[in-house]
Amino acid sequence: MKPLKSLQQLTESFHKLPGVGLKSAERMAQAVLTLPEDDVIAFSDALKHVKSSIHACPTCGLFTEEKVCEICQSSRPFETLVVVSFPKDVFAFERLEDVQFRYHVLGGVLSASKGIQVQDLHLPQLFQRLEKEGFKEIILAMNPTLEGETTAQYLAVLLKKLPIRVTRLGYGLPMGANLDYADAITLSKALSGRTNLKGDE
Ligand SMILES: [Zn+2]
Known part of the structure; x- marks a missing residue:
């Protein structure tokens, strides 16, 4: 048949x-x-x-049905910017209690095997925001995978010149894990155990 x-x-x-x-x-x-x-x-x-x-927020890259997303429009302080790979990672942080973060979604991770290069990530928007919005700390929150690490290290080098504290999530999270599957306790621990990538403060 x-x-x-x-x-x-x-x-x-x-x-x-x-x-x-x-x-x-x-x-x-x-x-x-x-x-x-x-x-x-x-x-x-x-x-x-x-x-x-639904489209990507022109500022942060998060999914939204509005012109600009709810978090970008909110009164949250311009203090801590969490840089993530994908919109779903933001939802993992938002499940924590009392978060006052703002976010930047890169739209991917650097990957030689998938052909994802620097120009494919939302980096120009990130640097525009860092100039305008005056954040005090950037938390690099890529997944603990080889590609996530590569992306975080690449960003850490670019951010080195800026007068902003740059940290990477401490793990807690096992290598190869996905942020969006992490439970709130593991993610909170990873946040409180974050390491300063500049090492001079
Ligand atoms: Zn936004």
Whole structure:
């Protein structure tokens, strides 16, 4: 029996999502067939809507439905800027209690194997902000992976000339871990154990 083309297309779409293997994607596609028509329409509308209404904040790169994101618009102090690789990492910090951080999302990590280079990261915006916004400390919060470390070290060199304290998350977090999977206690420990990369203060 030939595979049903539309079902195969839907399976392939689900398979593109992280953590969804081919078997799961097939089950999901078949489950869609059993949903009521209204639910399928709502599902398809939600997919389109999320893509058209959410964009990157022009200041920090975080996802937002507004012109500028909620955190950039907030009254949080311009004291500590946490530099992360991906928007999802911001959500990990925001799960902690009473955080008053501002963030900058690089949009990736340097990776020779994936061909991600310096010009692919949101670095010009970062340096514009550092000039304008007067932060006292930058916390480099890339994941503890080889690519995360490479990116943090590259940034540490660039930031060396600026009169700002530069720290890296202490770990607590195991090598290869993902920030967005870290629980609040581990992340709090990593924050309080952060190391000063300039070593002259
Ligand atoms: Zn923002």
